[in-house]
Amino acid sequence: MVGIKQFVMNKSCDILICGGGISGLLATAFFGISGYKVICVDPSLNDEASTTKNLDLRSTALLQQSIELMQKFNIWNDLIPYATPLYTMRIIDAGGENESPRAKRDFNSSEISGLPFGWNISNSVLKEELIKKIYTLSNVQLCFGVNSTKIVTRTSEAKVWLSNGETVKAKLLIGADGKNSFVRKSLGIKSSSSNFKQSALAFIVNHPVSHQNISTEIHMSGGPFTLVPLNDNNGQHRSAVVWMEKTIRAKNLIDLNKDAFQDEVNKRSCGVLGNLTINSKTSLWPIVSQLSETFYSERTVLIAEAAHSSPPIGAQGLNMGMSDISTLLSLVEKNGLDSESAISEYSRLRRLKVNLRMKGIDALNLTSMAKMQWFKDLRSKSLGLIHDITPLRDQLMKYGMNAL
Ligand SMILES: Cc1cc2nc3c(=O)[nH]c(=O)nc-3n(C[C@H](O)[C@H](O)[C@H](O)COP(=O)(O)OP(=O)(O)OC[C@H]3O[C@@H](n4cnc5c(N)ncnc54)[C@H](O)[C@@H]3O)c2cc1C
Incomplete structure (x- = not known):
């Protein structure tokens, strides 16, 4: 990918997304397009989403509901x-x-x-196109080669320390950092597997x-x-x-x-x-089949594989992650980013549905x-x-x- 430059990190934002896998990038794009000031950090991404280093050989079957979501945000x-x-x-x-x-x-x-x-x-094409789209959004920053190292939350914000020495304050922290989620573990959220x-x-x-x-x-x-x-x-x-x-x-x-x-x-x-x-x-x-006991903590939510992971059967994994993002977005839009009840409701709604679906996939x-x-x-x-x-x-x- 040509012409992509690294942004200088701001110290505060509406939403900090830890993890720039496909679900983190989708959340970054959807919240960014919706007008929120978003920062997304990921240690594994670099300027070239399609370099051998980042090449993900998998493809994703995106189900109709996910396509509709992408159409809504003009990405499809x-x-x-x-x-x-x-x-x-x-x-x-x-x-x-x-x-x-x-x-x-x-x-x-x-x-x-x-x-x-x-x-x-193909996953690598999907990532590359999402990054291109995100680079058109002036209210969004992608921070490559950087991971979160420490998290402290308060009623009004989450503060996150990054591996490059910077700190970011965000009204909402989204953990999109995969199966071994640092965000989940740092906040003491247990998961069963x-x-x-x-x-x-x-x-x-x-x-x-x-x-x-x-x-x-x-x-x-x-x-x-x-x-x-x-x-x-x-x-x-x-x-x-x-x-x-x-x-x-x-x-x-x-x-x-x-x-x-x-x-x-x-x-x-x-x-x-x-x-x-x-x-x-x-x-x-x-x-592995893995489910977090909650998708929510103070000023923080978990999405996609940070919250739930299941065997790749019936093309459900990332599609369920997309539903997480869509549910979160509509609750935040309705109740405001500061609303604690909106994010706890997100957790309640999504965990119930994901749990049921995961039982079917495991069977x-x-x-x-x-x-x-x-x-x-x-x-x-x-x-x-x-x-x-x-x-x-x-x-x-x-x-x-x-x-x-
Ligand atoms: C073989 C296979 C086929 C599949 N096929 C399908 C399919 O057809 N349809 C479907 O819907 N799903 C499918 N899935 C599931 C889908 O691939 C996953 O659900 C999806 O890739 C998970 O994306 P994610 O962004 O949640 O996690 P990940 O892709 O794991 O991304 C997590 C990101 O977080 C970053 N990170 C880690 N630690 C930190 C930190 N401390 N700070 C910041 N960032 C951090 C990592 O570098 C990584 O980039 C398949 C899975 C497999 C294994």
Whole structure:
């Protein structure tokens, strides 16, 4: 990215956002566009969001509700050229003895709406475009290479010490600093977690068969193997892969040489898009389900993975983070930035909804991890049943399409 310069930090602002991952950048953009004076700090970002250092190989399927939010803030139009619409969710069960597809069901968005379920976009492009947008806002400062080191809150403000020696006073502090949130830990907010001893491998593949805007999830055991459509590149069909496995197996897989790994990938994909060629590095993401006991403390809120993190199933993670931001924004706009009841209400509303959704995701994950044959057989039959009962199918599609 050319022409991006580092801002000099102010000493006070309306909102300080700790964390410039996608959710922190989205919060920065949305609150900035809404007119608040915002500072966002992050140690890992630098001037070039797309340099190798920052390259995030994952992509994010943004659900319709998230798209609407981006449209509201005039961000979506710049992202459309990089995004791929997802019209069908195909679920394949290959959990039989010979591990070939034995049940296949398509869930088509056209059955419930004229719109796609969502759009898939590369994380690094999304970050880069958000940073470009934020740089157009004169009331917003992005502080790269800087992290928060100490936090003290009072009834009227939060004061945060930064690694560059500066301090920032803010009426509201937003912790968007991810799973191991410094903000959460500093304020003594506890979180509960389940470790599935599972990891996700993320990489990009080329394939000879067009994905036809179908996102395909294949279940055997260990976790789902999902192919999510990307835009063609130089005439090559491409998809992003998220392959969830028990961590021991995932680590063995990532240690294989390229050809051996590609063979395993092709076995696991059951040939649904023809012979896959790996076209990127592979990254490994440990999977935990983690929920903070509250999303709120004096003059502080937690959003996205700082507040909740779940297995990457059904494209819920960042979409739930977007709903956090949207809920927070509307409560603050209605009640004012100083209102303590607005931010405690944010916590109450969001934690309730996120908790319910996380229970569903964890249950789906356990189903997908199943090793016992009788359980895998039951899973295969249930897929048929759920799909073939129209009202149930429609209800599930509507539920999946919205991240609450
Ligand atoms: C393989 C995979 C696929 C996924 N696919 C999807 C999908 O399709 N759809 C979906 O909705 N979700 C998806 N998710 C989930 C989604 O990627 C996450 O929810 C999202 O990236 C979390 O973003 P975040 O900004 O909350 O956290 P992070 O990306 O972890 O960002 C936190 C930021 O905080 C910064 N930070 C840390 N400490 C400090 C500090 N002390 N001070 C300041 N800053 C600090 C870090 O440098 C970092 O940049 C997927 C996840 C995985 C693992």
